[in-house]
Amino acid sequence: xxxxxxxxxxxxxxxxxxxxxxxxxxxxxxxxxxxxxxxxxxxxxxxxxxxxxxxxxxxxxxxxxxxxxxxxxxxxxxxxxxxxxxxxxxxxxxxxxxxxxxxxxxxxxxxxxxxxxxxxxxxxxxxxxxxxxxxxxxxxxxxxxxxxxxxxxxxxxxxxxxxxxxxxxxxxxxxxxxxxx
Amino acid sequence: xxxxxxxxxxxxxxxxxxxxxxxxxxxxxxxxxxxxxxxxxxxxxxxxxxxxxxxxxxxxxxxxxxxxxxxxxxxxxxxxxxxxxxxxxxxxxxxxxxxxxxxxxxxxxxxxxxxxxxxxxxxxxxxxxxxxxxxxxxxxxxxxxxxxxxxxxxxxxxxxxxxxxxxxxxxxxxxxxxxxxxxxxxxxxxxxxxxxxxxxxxxxxxxxxxxxxxxxxxxxxxxxxxxxxxxxxxxxxxxxxxxxxxxxxxxxxxxxxxxxxxxxxxxxxxxxxxxxxxxxxxxxxxxxxxxxxxxxxxxxxxxxxxxxxxxxxxxxxxxxxxxxxxxxxxxxxxxxxxxxxxxxxxxxxxxxxxxxxxxxxxxxxxxxxxxxxxxxxxxxxxxxxxxxxxxxxxxxxxxxxxxxxxxxxxxxxxxxxxxxxxxxxxxxxxxxxxxxxxxxxxxxxxxxxxxxxxxxxxxxxxxxxxxxxxxxxxxxxxxxxxxxxxxxxxxxxxxxxxxxxxxxxxxxxxxxxxxxxxxxxxxxxxxxxxxxxxxxxxxxxxxxxxxxxxxxxxxxxxxxxxxxxxxxxxxxxxxxxxxxxxxxxxxxxxxxxxxxxxxxxxxxxxxxxxxxxxxxxxxxxxxxxxxxxxxxxxxxxxxxxxxxxxxxxxxxxxxxxxxxxxxxxxxxxxxxxxxxxxxxxxxxxxxxxxxxxxxxxxxxxxxxxxxxxxxxxxxxxxxxxxxxxxxxxxxxxxxxxxxxxxxxxxxxxxxxxxxxxxxxxxxxxxxxxxxxxxxxxxx
Numbered sequence: 004x005x006x007x008x009x010x011x012x013x014x015x016x017x018x019x020x021x022x023x024x025x026x027x028x029x030x031x032x033x034x035x036x037x038x039x040x041x042x043x044x045x046x047x048x049x050x051x052x053x054x055x056x057x058x059x060x061x062x063x064x065x066x067x068x069x070x071x072x073x074x075x076x077x078x079x080x081x082x083x084x085x086x087x088x089x090x091x092x093x094x095x096x097x098x099x100x101x102x103x104x105x106x107x108x109x110x111x112x113x114x115x116x117x118x119x120x121x122x123x124x125x126x127x128x129x130x131x132x133x134x135x136x137x138x139x140x141x142x143x144x145x146x147x148x149x150x151x152x153x154x155x156x157x158x159x160x161x162x163x164x165x166x167x168x169x170x171x172x173x174x175x176x177x178x179x180x181x182x183x184x
Numbered sequence: 185x186x187x188x189x190x191x192x193x194x195x196x197x198x199x200x201x202x203x204x205x206x207x208x209x210x211x212x213x214x215x216x217x218x219x220x221x222x223x224x225x226x227x228x229x230x231x232x233x234x235x236x237x238x239x240x241x242x243x244x245x246x247x248x249x250x251x252x253x254x255x256x257x258x259x260x261x262x263x264x265x266x267x268x269x270x271x272x273x274x275x276x277x278x279x280x281x282x283x284x285x286x287x288x289x290x291x292x293x294x295x296x297x298x299x300x301x302x303x304x305x306x307x308x309x310x311x312x313x314x315x316x317x318x319x320x321x322x323x324x325x326x327x328x329x330x331x332x333x334x335x336x337x338x339x340x341x342x343x344x345x346x347x348x349x350x351x352x353x354x355x356x357x358x359x360x361x362x363x364x365x366x367x368x369x370x371x372x373x374x375x376x377x378x379x380x381x382x383x384x385x386x387x388x389x390x391x392x393x394x395x396x397x398x399x400x401x402x403x404x405x406x407x408x409x410x411x412x413x414x415x416x417x418x419x420x421x422x423x424x425x426x427x428x429x430x431x432x433x434x435x436x437x438x439x440x441x442x443x444x445x446x447x448x449x450x451x452x453x454x455x456x457x458x459x460x461x462x463x464x465x466x467x468x469x470x471x472x473x474x475x476x477x478x479x480x481x482x483x484x485x486x487x488x489x490x491x492x493x494x495x496x497x498x499x500x501x502x503x504x505x506x507x508x509x510x511x512x513x514x515x516x517x518x519x520x521x522x523x524x525x526x527x528x529x530x531x532x533x534x535x536x537x538x539x540x541x542x543x544x545x546x547x548x549x550x551x552x553x554x555x556x557x558x559x560x561x562x563x564x565x566x567x568x569x570x571x572x573x574x575x576x577x578x579x580x581x582x583x584x585x586x587x588x589x590x591x592x593x594x595x596x597x598x599x600x601x602x603x604x605x606x607x608x609x610x611x612x613x614x615x616x617x618x619x620x621x622x623x624x625x626x627x628x629x630x631x632x633x634x635x636x637x638x639x640x641x642x643x644x645x646x647x648x649x650x651x652x653x654x655x656x657x658x659x660x661x662x663x664x665x666x667x668x669x670x671x672x673x674x675x676x677x678x679x680x681x682x683x684x685x686x687x688x689x690x691x692x693x694x695x696x697x698x699x700x701x702x703x704x705x706x707x708x709x710x711x712x713x714x715x716x717x718x719x720x721x722x723x724x725x726x727x728x729x730x731x732x733x734x735x736x737x738x739x740x741x742x743x744x745x746x747x748x749x750x751x752x753x754x755x756x757x758x759x760x761x762x763x764x765x766x767x768x769x770x771x772x773x774x775x776x777x778x779x780x781x782x783x784x785x786x787x788x789x790x791x792x793x794x795x796x797x798x799x800x801x802x803x804x805x806x807x808x809x810x811x812x813x814x815x816x817x818x819x820x821x822x823x824x825x826x827x828x829x830x831x832x833x834x835x836x837x838x839x840x841x842x843x844x845x846x847x848x849x850x851x852x853x854x855x856x857x858x859x860x861x862x863x864x865x866x867x868x869x870x871x872x873x874x875x876x877x878x879x880x881x882x883x884x885x886x887x888x889x890x891x892x893x894x895x896x897x898x899x900x901x902x903x904x905x906x907x908x909x910x911x912x913x914x915x916x917x918x919x920x921x922x923x924x925x926x927x928x929x930x931x932x933x934x935x936x937x938x939x940x941x942x943x944x945x946x947x948x949x950x951x952x953x954x955x956x957x958x959x960x961x962x963x
Contacts, residue, residue, distance in 0.1 A: 097261040097340035104311070115795060119310035119784070122627075122798050127259060127340075129626035129859075130899070138798075150799065157775050157800045163901045 098124050098131060105137060114145050132161035136172055143179060152179045234435065235442040241422070242447060245455065247361060248353035249581030249788055250468075253564065254345035255590045256631075256783070257308070260320060261340045264327040265859075265894065270591045271299055271320070277346045277590065278304075279482035279548065289315050290487050297322045304484070306344040309585060309784035309792045313342045325894050346590055349556055351577040352468045360474035362485065364454045370490050370531070371473060372453065374497035377525040380414040384449055388415050388441035415440040417500075418456045462496070463503045470503075480508055482548030490532060491540035495519035512545050519545075558642035559635030560588050563761075563781040566648075571794060572785070581788030586781055587629035595892045596620055596632045597639040603888040604637045604866065609875045614868050618885065619646035621764040621863045622893070625856050627798050628768050628777030644869070647760045652850045652867060655754035656715045656878065657763060657843035658736070660770060660812060662724045662752055663712050665735040667808040669727065674709040674811055674930045675938050677915045680719035685749050695721050695753060698844065698877070707915045709815040709930065713823030715842060717753055724752035738803040740765035740776050754843065763854055764863045770816070771839075771856035773900055774804035807905045807933045813839055814931055817898065824879050825855070828887040837898045840886075842878030849873050851881030857895035862886055907934040910944040 101124040108117035121138040128134060135158035142151035155176050162169045258266065258274055275292050280301065283291040292301035298321050305315035318341050321328045332338035350358055364372075376383050382390055390413045397411035412420070419439045443452060461469060462476040470479050476496050477485040488496075498518035499506045508515035520541050527537040564586055568577065576582065600620060608616040620634040635645035644650075666672040680703040684692040697703075697717045711719035724732055729747040736745070736756075745756040761779065769776040777800050785794040816839035819825045820832075824842040832838060840855025851866040851874055864882040867874055874881060913926040924944035932938065 095337060095339040097259075100339040115792070116310055118797060119795060123259075123310065125798065126624075126627065126629075127261065127264075129624075153775075153799070153801050156802045160773060160775070160802075160806055160903075161901055 098128050098134065102137065109141065114141055117141050130161055132158045132163070132165065132168055135161065136168065139175060143175065148179050152176060155179065231438060234438050238439050238442045239446050242443060247357070247359060247458070248355060248579040249361070250350040250352045250358050251577040251580070251582040251584055252347050253349045253351070253561070253584045253586060255348050255586060255588045257345040258343045259340065260318070260327060260330055260343065262327060262329050265325065266327060266591065267325045268294070268297060268299060268322040274343065274346070274591065275301065276549070278344055279478070281483065286317070288487065290483055303341070304344055307790040308342070309786045309795060316341060345585060348588065349561055350468065353578045356467060356469050357471050358468045358475060359458055359472040360478065361458050361472065362474045364450055364457070366486070367457050367473065368486060368488070368493060371493040371497060373531040374494045374522050374526055375414070375500070377529050377531060378497050378522045379417065379500065381529070383414050386413060388444035389413060389437050413440060414456050415443055415452055418452060418459060419443065421459045421461060460500045461503055462499050463507060480547050489543070490536055491519060491523065491543040494522040494526065494540065498522040508545060508547050516545055556640060557588065557593060558640065559645045559647055560593070560630070560633040560781065562645050562648060563630060563633060567780065567782045582793070583786045583788065583790070585783040587631065587783055589631040592622060592893055593632040596622065596634055596889055599888055599892050600634055600885070601637045601639070603885040607866070607876060607881045607884050612868070613872065614870050616866055616874060617646060617869055619650055619760040619865045620889065621647050621760050623764055623768055623779060623861045625768070625771040625859055625861050628779050630779055630781045631860065646865070649759060650865065651757045651759055652865065653754055653845045654756060654758050654763060655843040655845040655850060655852060657841055657852050657854055658751065658754040658756060659712055659715065659720055660816065660841055661736040661739060662720055662727065662732050663708065663815065664804060664808060664812050665731045666708065666723055666727045667811045668805050670936055672708060673932050673936055673938060674707065674814060675911045675942065676708040677705050678708055678711050678719040679722045680704060680706045680711065680716045683718060683721060693749065705915050709818060712815040713818040715824050721749065721752050725749060736766070739769045754845065760863050760865045763852070764861060767854040767856060767861050767863060769803060770809065770812070771861045772800070774802060774806055774809035775800045776803045806903045810900070810903055810906055811931055811933065813900065816840060825883055827879055828883055831887040831891055835895060835897050838895065839898055842883055844877040847873045848875055848877060851876040852878050853882035853886040855886060857890070857897060858899050859896045860890070860893060862890060864889070905934050906931045907937065908932070909938060911938065911942060912944055
């Protein structure tokens with residue numbers, strides 16, 4: 004799909020403010036005020052929408068030493084012995100297909116392969132914060148704590164306004180911080 | 185007594201076996217007996233030795249297999265960034281054949297904005313990609329949709345990678361070993377029909393064949409036929425001594441018999457199929473039918489038709505003479521002889537025979553780069569040398585998966601020479617040379633590399649080895665160092681005025697702007713966008729040169745530049761690859777990933793050996809990098825890279841920096857979009873001046889390449905600490921004199937907002953402010 008072109012950095016030089024306005028404009032402005040009083044007082048350029056979270060992650064139970072890898076979305080069948088499960092969910096995307104394979108690999112204990120498949124997904128969608136997070140989880144399970152932390156921070160930098168994902172990443176970062184040798 | 189012969193008998197006694205008067209003093213029969221005995225023993229000894237040798241060598245038959253080096257495989261999915269033409273080019277590199285039905289693997293069909301194909305499947309380091317049928321619809325330079333068999337859903341498809349090079353063993357031989365059950369039966373029949381019709385019944389040598397050959401040779405008056413069996417030919421091929429003396433031939437015959445005694449027909453046939461010399465490709469010798477199929481037809485053995493298999497079988501008799509790439513008529517004639525023999529033996533039907541004889545020869549096209557990708561390969565070997573010695577690379581049959589994007593590399597090679605020529609001065613004494621490095625903006629993978637302006641250039645690899653001062657390319661490090669400190673923002677006013685800096689040896693350094701002008705008070709962001717030297721020196725000296733060096737190192741610089749003030753204007757030497765590393769970190773918003781050319785290594789059978797994953801380390805404050813990015817984008821919008829807007833204006837925002845060195849000896853440009861980072865260097869090898877600045881030289885080449893590569897605009901997330909404020913368009917040191925009739929928006933770190941004296945909020949009325957908001961939100 005073509006991405007809509009965005010101009011987050013465009014800084015317009017404004018022309019002088021029109022000082023004369025008629026009543027209609029005044030009324031429009033007053034209406035606008037009502038809308039705008041709810042907005043922040045600073046100009047915020049349009050930001051990139053939060054990257055779509057492909058599969059809803061479960062919240063982190065505190066006492067567990069290792070984080071649980073993301074559960075599949077409801078429509079997907081549970082991972083079976085086949086190496087690449089067929090995408091059953093409607094409109095499977097390349098990322099969701101690969102994530103399903105990542106889960107299978109991790110469930111089978113093949114963490115290296117899980118990481119390789121996560122990276123394959125990242126090459127397709129490099130701005131997907133959830134994918135970086137999934138890779139960080141795998142590195143954590145592999146006890147590669149330095150890389151897990153780095154990757155988690157990368158995920159955080161892309162999480163935008165996805166508060167749920169940010170919380171999960173921060174939880175992981177805390178665990179790494181406390182548990183790393 | 186009669187009957188007893190004795191050498192000492194008296195001449196008077198007559199004996200029936202008295203020796204003749206001329207014979208010497210010994211006994212012929214005994215001599216003959218001894219001679220026979222010892223020669224038989226010697227012969228027997230020789231046979232035993234041959235038998236031992238053959239058994240030992242044949243059992244230990246392990247071919248040294250070259251390492252195979254693959255490009256990055258193409259991934260197909262809805263939205264994938266590849267055009268129909270590029271996909272077709274890639275399929276042709278893989279040796280796919282056009283066919284209307286697309287019935288078998290390795291076939292494709294091309295329609296209007298549509299491609300149908302059937303893949304072969306491949307074993308990657310992270311799993312097996314099964315063979316699959318797919319239909320793709322295109323929309324300009326992207327895949328619009330992807331479907332599987334019977335319009336079923338297909339989310340993702342990974343094509344086979346292209347083998348771009350081999351690391352040949354010291355023998356110079358290359359082969360693709362196959363088991364007998366992987367060889368098409370028609371090929372086996374063809375080989376037996378043309379070389380050794382009684383293969384299955386003889387025991388190593390074929391007396392009937394020899395007799396027939398002798399008869400034919402006598403009739404012809406010269407050697408026209410050989411009577412050697414497949415077994416004998418195998419021996420001849422295995423033992424490199426090609427001297428065909430009588431003794432050698434006898435040895436080979438004995439060895440053939442010995443071989444047949446100890447090994448089965450299947451084993452011998454398999455060895456023959458893999459060993460027979462079938463051609464020369466540059467410095468590698470093509471052995472075995474599987475590799476010959478790739479070499480001559482560009483397709484795997486199991487995809488060849490009967491007439492093509494017959495042709496291969498016929499080549500064994502004389503690989504140079506019957507080379508179908510150079511002597512197609514001879515090859516076709518020979519093929520038809522093979523087909524005739526096969527037909528005579530009933531191996532093929534009349535119909536197949538007729539069609540085969542009339543079939544047109546369709547050898548592999550000379551697609552892609554016959555000269556390979558030597559500049560990129562040097563980087564690959566450099567990456568590999570850390571973990572593998574050259575011996576392992578030459579003998580173990582390792583599979584090496586690289587990051588090279590063939591489509592991008594070919595696009596760069598196609599446009600580069602012309603782009604350099606377009607900016608080259610007419611009267612230059614030596615040719616203008618170049619280096620180009622293209623990497624993935626998010627992962628640090630090297631996608632394309634050029635060591636010179638000629639396609640396939642294999643000389644001095646300028647991308648890896650041309651060490652040049654980087655000039656203004658250093659400035660982002662200066663400004664990043666400043667923006668990371670609480671004392672500076674994009675709206676900090678700098679002094680772009682003449683300055684004299686005393687040097688250790690007593691002289692004074694007086695830097696100048698490129699145009700020799702001074703600009704007085706300038707905003708920090710403006711100084712970077714327009715690459716103002718004086719303002720940069722002003723800023724750099726306040727920040728401190730050691731701080732700037734430290735920032736440069738965090739960005740990925742590994743050299744040992746000394747912290748002199750001249751470093752602020754780029755008196756530091758780097759190669760294009762080192763520059764690419766630094767700009768990689770900027771493109772990833774302050775996350776450094778080491779540049780990589782190798783993805784993974786597996787064994788010959790596909791087991792993963794090494795995997796070089798994505799590494800990422802946060803090395804700079806994200807808010808500071810965001811602020812820097814604003815100015816780096818401004819380089820295109822308002823600054824020194826404005827000239828590229830007519831080529832790339834529809835892909836903004838992009839970010840980058842021009843670089844020019846003293847006397848215009850080096851012209852640099854380093855820039856990035858959302859997907860790619862590109863570094864271009866222009867210069868003369870003899871270090872004479874080019875007459876080009878970064879903007880008039882390297883930028884133009886960069887823009888041409890990036891348009892061809894279809895670079896995508898920057899899309900970055902704004903960190904939470906960022907807040908936009910209005911400032912007067914023209915900076916003034918004195919707050920009272922600022923002019924808010926023209927104002928502009930700049931991002932700031934919310935912990936370091938400019939004081940209200942310097943912004944354009946306070947004097948406006950409530951309505952004005954509201955109207956401003958309303959207006960700016962709508963833009």
